[in-house]
Each structure stands twice: as C-alpha cells, then as structure tokens.
Amino acid sequence: LGKNRPFYGLQSVGLYGNEKPVSTIEEMAATYIQALQEIQPNSPYYLGGWSMGGVVAWEMAQQLQAAGQEVALLALIDSYAPRKSELELDETSLANSLAADLGGLFGTELPLTQLNLEQLQPQEQLQQIFNAAKRLNLLPPEVDIEQMHHLFQVFQANRVAIANYQPQPYSGKVALFCASSTAEDRGWNSITKGELKTYTIPGDHYTMMRSSHVQTLAQQLETYLNQQHTC
Structure with a gap:
C-alpha cells in the first residue's frame, strides 16, 4: 500500500492465555x-x-x-x-474445522478426518492436530501444546460469536x-x-x-x- 499508508494488524484476545477469549x-x-x-x-x-x-x-x-x-x-x-443458522459447535466439529483452517492457511492439508477425530477424546483430538501441524512445519517452533489449547479456545469463541451476531x-x-x-x-x-x-x-x-x-x-x-x- 506504500510507505505513506501505515498498516496495523489486530490480534485476537486470549491467544496467549493471559486473557479470556471474547465471545461476541x-x-x-x-x-x-x-x-x-x-x-x-x-x-x-x-x-x-x-x-x-x-x-x-x-x-x-x-x-x-x-x-x-x-x-x-x-x-x-x-x-x-x-446468516441465522445452526452451526456445528461440538468439540469434534470445531477441531475438524480448526484442522481444515490450518491446512488452508498454509496450503497443506492435515492428514486428519472428522471420522479419525471422532474416535478420540477432546484433549487427544487437539494433540493429534498439534502433532500433524508440527510434522508439516505449519507452526512456529516456539508454539507448544498449551499455546494450541489457547488457539482452540479463541477459535471456539469466534465460532460462537459469529453464530450469535446479526449485522x-x-x-x-x-x-x-x-x-x-x-x-x-x-x-x-x-x-x-x-x-x-x-x-x-x-x-x-x-x-x-x-x-x-x-x-x-x-x-x-x-x-x-x-x-x-x-x-
């Protein structure tokens, strides 16, 4: 946009666990x-x-x-x-959406399916996504599983916010x-x-x-x- 147009980015609240994610x-x-x-x-x-x-x-x-x-x-x-719709907000659907988003953002599909994730407990689902993303070098080296939990909480809050918003x-x-x-x-x-x-x-x-x-x-x-x- 040129040197004369400074550009500022805003980061989701709660990504680092120091604050609770915002859900509206x-x-x-x-x-x-x-x-x-x-x-x-x-x-x-x-x-x-x-x-x-x-x-x-x-x-x-x-x-x-x-x-x-x-x-x-x-x-x-x-x-x-x-639009007013019934979004899938159960943890397995959210975990699958998070995996799809990570793959889309970095141009590499994670080798996971919703069927795979359904067979796991919520904590195990997130661990599998984390492991797959790490193997594909989609996450910075400093990101650990705790950070992944914060990311998932923000992702979940965002989906709730969208589901309840009427522009x-x-x-x-x-x-x-x-x-x-x-x-x-x-x-x-x-x-x-x-x-x-x-x-x-x-x-x-x-x-x-x-x-x-x-x-x-x-x-x-x-x-x-x-x-x-x-x-």
Missing part, C-alpha cells in the same frame, strides 16, 4: 476500537478484515459511526455476512474483495445502504492472501483508495 462480535469490535484509538484517537478511519475479520470490521464501523467518527473505508476481504445495515462506503474461485453472493448487498464496490481477486479463500495473489489484492485496494481521494 460487539465486544471484539469495542476492544479493537480501543486499541485502534491508542494509535489514532480521531477519524477518519480505514478499516478492513479478511474472513471473520471483515465481520468484526463491519461492527467496528457501526460503533465508530454511532460515536460520531468518520469511517472512510470498510474493506471486506472474502467475508460472508453471518445491522451500514450507510458508509464498502469495498468487497472476493476470491475468484466462487461467485457465491457474500450477503452484504441487502444490508449495505451506502456505496458497495466489488472486486475479484485470483485464488480461493486462502490463496488470495498468499503471494502473488495478495499483491493483486494490495494493488486493487490501493487503486480504490486513490480513487476515493480524487473524488
């Missing part, structure tokens, strides 16, 4: 706004997030607007608007960046009351965030920002 989107958004305003107390704000992060960014934008702050950009990166209509500008692998509607059109522009990025939900596809994403985002500044 509203509380996540409020927590991240507090962190954001330690760096930049006043608007305009440029927000964005990938996957579930886009949902949290949506709620952050809502809360900031309600507080009288300007949100100059809300970028949703292959994020889906939550409200938003009146600001939204840029939606969709992976080219699926033309599926992400569900934001009906609740976006302001401008919504959609861009297609090569790859799937995971590979769009890797080189070189992420370079395309950065270029598209930079083009969008430059267009907004000239309007």
Whole structure:
C-alpha cells in the first residue's frame, strides 16, 4: 500500500492465555476500537478484515459511526455476512474445522478426518492436530501444546460469536474483495445502504492472501483508495 499508508494488524484476545477469549462480535469490535484509538484517537478511519475479520470490521464501523467518527473505508476481504443458522459447535466439529483452517492457511492439508477425530477424546483430538501441524512445519517452533489449547479456545469463541451476531445495515462506503474461485453472493448487498464496490481477486479463500495473489489484492485496494481521494 506504500510507505505513506501505515498498516496495523489486530490480534485476537486470549491467544496467549493471559486473557479470556471474547465471545461476541460487539465486544471484539469495542476492544479493537480501543486499541485502534491508542494509535489514532480521531477519524477518519480505514478499516478492513479478511474472513471473520471483515465481520468484526463491519461492527467496528457501526460503533465508530454511532460515536460520531468518520469511517472512510470498510474493506471486506472474502467475508460472508453471518446468516441465522445452526452451526456445528461440538468439540469434534470445531477441531475438524480448526484442522481444515490450518491446512488452508498454509496450503497443506492435515492428514486428519472428522471420522479419525471422532474416535478420540477432546484433549487427544487437539494433540493429534498439534502433532500433524508440527510434522508439516505449519507452526512456529516456539508454539507448544498449551499455546494450541489457547488457539482452540479463541477459535471456539469466534465460532460462537459469529453464530450469535446479526449485522445491522451500514450507510458508509464498502469495498468487497472476493476470491475468484466462487461467485457465491457474500450477503452484504441487502444490508449495505451506502456505496458497495466489488472486486475479484485470483485464488480461493486462502490463496488470495498468499503471494502473488495478495499483491493483486494490495494493488486493487490501493487503486480504490486513490480513487476515493480524487473524488
């Protein structure tokens, strides 16, 4: 995005066990706004997030607007608007989803199936995922099984938060960046009351965030920002 556009990332609460994970989107958004305003107390704000992060960014934008702050950009990166549905929140389904996410993020499928995991106790399931991820070098050397437990607790809290969140209509500008692998509607059109522009990025939900596809994403985002500044 260039040297003149500093970029800050926000980390899930509870990853290191020093705090309890947050289990509502509203509380996540409020927590991240507090962190954001330690760096930049006043608007305009440029927000964005990938996957579930886009949902949290949506709620952050809502809360900031309600507080009288300007949100100059809300970028949703292959994020889906939550729909009322019965999510599988049992530990085996969650463990299987965590394994699939780890494999997707690093481009290597873990040699585990839900059927394999169903035959194990919850602690054993997590140990198997940890062992498989370590063998494939998907986790940094310093990550141990205790850290894996914290990761799973955050993952579980995130799924609960998404299952219980109902996004409200938003009146600001939204840029939606969709992976080219699926033309599926992400569900934001009906609740976006302001401008919504959609861009297609090569790859799937995971590979769009890797080189070189992420370079395309950065270029598209930079083009969008430059267009907004000239309007």
